[in-house]
Amino acid sequence: MELEPKDDFERELQQAFARRPAPPSLKRRLMERRRTEKQRLAQAQRPFLTWQRLAASLLLTAVLAGSVEWRIVEQRRREEAARDQVLTALRITTHALDRMNTRLAAHRRAPQD
Amino acid sequence: MAHDWHPDFEQLVDTHQSMVFSLALRMTADRGLAEEIAQDVFMELDRNLARIESPAHACFWLRRVAMSRSADALRRRKVRGIDLWVDLDDIHAASAEDRASPLSARLEQLLATLPEPQRAALVLRYQEDLTPEEIASTLKAPLATVKSHLQRGLKLLRAKAQNHLKEYVRGA
Numbered sequence: 304m305e306l307e308p309k310d311d312f313e314r315e316l317q318q319a320f321a322r323r324p325a326p327p328s329l330k331r332r333l334m335e336r337r338r339t340e341k342q343r344l345a346q347a348q349r350p351f352l353t354w355q356r357l358a359a360s361l362l363l364t365a366v367l368a369g370s371v372e373w374r375i376v377e378q379r380r381r382e383e384a385a386r387d388q389v390l391t392a393l394r395i396t397t398h399a400l401d402r403m404n405t406r407l408a409a410h411r412r413a414p415q416d
Numbered sequence: 417m418a419h420d421w422h423p424d425f426e427q428l429v430d431t432h433q434s435m436v437f438s439l440a441l442r443m444t445a446d447r448g449l450a451e452e453i454a455q456d457v458f459m460e461l462d463r464n465l466a467r468i469e470s471p472a473h474a475c476f477w478l479r480r481v482a483m484s485r486s487a488d489a490l491r492r493r494k495v496r497g498i499d500l501w502v503d504l505d506d507i508h509a510a511s512a513e514d515r516a517s518p519l520s521a522r523l524e525q526l527l528a529t530l531p532e533p534q535r536a537a538l539v540l541r542y543q544e545d546l547t548p549e550e551i552a553s554t555l556k557a558p559l560a561t562v563k564s565h566l567q568r569g570l571k572l573l574r575a576k577a578q579n580h581l582k583e584y585v586r587g588a
Contacts, residue, residue, distance in 0.1 A: 312574055312577065313542070313570070315519065315523070316523060316538070316542040316573070317542045317545070318520070319517075319519060319520035319523040319524065319542075320442065320520075320523070320524075320527075320538075320539065320542040320543040321520075321543070322434045322435055322438040322543060323434065323437065323438045323441060324434055325433040325434050325436075325437035325438075325451075325454065326437070326447075326451060329433055329437060329451055329454060329455070330429055330430070330433060332451075332455065333429060333454075333455050333458050333459070334426070334429075336455060336459065337425075337459065337462055340459065
């Protein structure tokens, strides 16, 4: 099918079918509708956002509480380890003193013999 | 897909509102409905703005969606049992200043009597000056079908014009 060149009738059609100007109110109504739709969308999302914020707050609180708890437990563990070390040192010292006392006692007894 | 062009919605409305409104008006022959369709098309554009890659893509997208929404509106009307083409003078209530000439108005009335696929092809051909290939792409139809619609539509419109518009049309 050959569409070019256009004949008189087709040229008449082209002139007759030129674009019509849109009604002046079209853009205004469209922008109003767009604004309304965006507001509606924002309102619809608000409860969801509130729940999201609440969930995020709870999560953050749980993480912070867990962190504090972990620090306390870790501190206790260190304290207990330190205490164990001191007790071990005391045991060693006591054992050394006992040996020393035993030797001294043996030494004192020796000249009398 | 990454693209550098950042579309401005308001500017796109300014540029294309006449095209979208005219397509809808010629497809539905109903001013109120055409305005409603044009609003729907631009609202859909707003929702899909991020996907628009260039000014040419915006124009193509708007044409395609305007034609598709107009066809949907016509189908809805048919389902509701309203015959759009019975009282064209009443329904096609454009104000006098909108009409370029009595011949334009009569040709638009005759166009409104054509079957929808032929009307769509002719509107895109003579309002938008698209080639058959571009029309096929816009309507997502096979090229052979579009050419057939153009040929039959033009023939039918020519015959109707010969009967009704002898006083106006030179080449009919």
